[in-house]
Amino acid sequence: MYDEQGAEYIDCINNVAHVGHCHPVVVRAAHEQNQVLNTNSRYLHDNIVDYAQRLSETLPEPLCVFYFLNSGSEANDLALRLARHYTGHQDVVVLDHAYHGHLSSLIDISPYKFRNLDGQKEWVHVAPLPDTYRGPYREDHPNPAVAYANEVKRVVSSAQEKGRKIAAFFAESLPSVGGQIIPPAGYFSQVAEHIHKAGGVFVADEIQVGFGRVGKHFWAFQLQGKDFVPDIVTMGKSIGNGHPVACVATTQPVARAFEATGVEYFNTFGGSPVSCAVGLAVLNVLEKEQLQAHATSVGSFLMELLRQQKIKHPIVGDVRGVGLFIGVDLIKDEATRTPATEEAAYLVSRLKENYVLLSTDGPGRNILKFKPPMCFSLDNARQVVAKLDAILTDMEEKVRSCQTLRLQL
Numbered sequence: 001m002y003d004e005q006g007a008e009y010i011d012c013i014n015n016v017a018h019v020g021h022c023h024p025v026v027v028r029a030a031h032e033q034n035q036v037l038n039t040n041s042r043y044l045h046d047n048i049v050d051y052a053q054r055l056s057e058t059l060p061e062p063l064c065v066f067y068f069l070n071s072g073s074e075a076n077d078l079a080l081r082l083a084r085h086y087t088g089h090q091d092v093v094v095l096d097h098a099y100h101g102h103l104s105s106l107i108d109i110s111p112y113k114f115r116n117l118d119g120q121k122e123w124v125h126v127a128p129l130p131d132t133y134r135g136p137y138r139e140d141h142p143n144p145a146v147a148y149a150n151e152v153k154r155v156v157s158s159a160q161e162k163g164r165k166i167a168a169f170f171a172e173s174l175p176s177v178g179g180q181i182i183p184p185a186g187y188f189s190q191v192a193e194h195i196h197k198a199g200g201v202f203v204a205d206e207i208q209v210g211f212g213r214v215g216k217h218f219w220a221f222q223l224q225g226k227d228f229v230p231d232i233v234t235m236g237k238s239i240g241n242g243h244p245v246a247c248v249a250t251t252q253p254v255a256r257a258f259e260a261t262g263v264e265y266f267n268t269f270g271g272s273p274v275s276c277a278v279g280l281a282v283l284n285v286l287e288k289e290q291l292q293a294h295a296t297s298v299g300s301f302l303m304e305l306l307r308q309q310k311i312k313h314p315i316v317g318d319v320r321g322v323g324l325f326i327g328v329d330l331i332k333d334e335a336t337r338t339p340a341t342e343e344a345a346y347l348v349s350r351l352k353e354n355y356v357l358l359s360t361d362g363p364g365r366n367i368l369k370f371k372p373p374m375c376f377s378l379d380n381a382r383q384v385v386a387k388l389d390a391i392l393t394d395m396e397e398k399v400r401s402c403q404t405l406r407l408q409l
Contacts, residue, residue, distance in 0.1 A: 020241075134329075145183075185223065210235055
């Protein structure tokens, strides 16, 4: 990225510009379709069918019905409606610290937001974040997937004892605002079993992590195993490379229950010819430039460089991630793992002065989050970590407020 004076920055956080800022193939697709036709989806156009077909090829076969919208918030709001119509239930189970969007319906299911606003609604139930670094079941637990899934089971049982009925479990496939969390493999399958038994559906929020970001798979929920299939998948952000596109994918039974209400779903701009042309272009670039494989190789390289920083700098407590979704957990003390909140803010500010754009997240605002455009290169990784290393070294030597960084300070 460049500022108004032409200074060049390395962007480590913009997961919206998925295939790169202003990618010429995506820009051209929008421009060319704009010159021909751009209207709402009441007017039949091949692009929407072609795009749905291409998306369906990336997903498990049961997920074959698509609704197109303009934002991730709209997608999650529709997913909530679909779940409630299909199950006939009202309540939702979410993970602690989750964020699912800015609409009122989604603020209500986002602990990250509602705890600072109107509080928790009686129809919302919060389960512990499956965090194996900071949560109750950590890296030394024999089976954290089952342990965290049993916490969901406990939350569901508690709700049922109060006469509540579960419509859905919402989870980001890789919780981002919660601190760049990688749920233990098998966790989603176990949770889905408990949720289905309670009559609910499983909603996988792929808005930040879908479209090949994890490298090994096209969708992050696939990290949980080939047998796991969500009932609903929501997409946003990266789907349009900056153009406002979003999507909900679901199964035929869920879609039929929604249709049976007689109240059609219509979205003026969702699924427009231009939006679908943009979406198709993003898929074409991902395929032609082999960006999924690129995310695997560059992400692995970046993780290794960051692990070297963990050995060198005591403030780095944990490095976790997959593909180009990586979190660096900064701590004040290795034994207590106290979040190094002030130090993280200082570090991010210093990085910006050094032309690297990075930000923090997590409950303690101490997680450095890496979610760069998928074209992020090996050279970008080297440059960023070299600057990170230099600033951490300088902090250890000079910044007395960071006394806990080294025992001798």
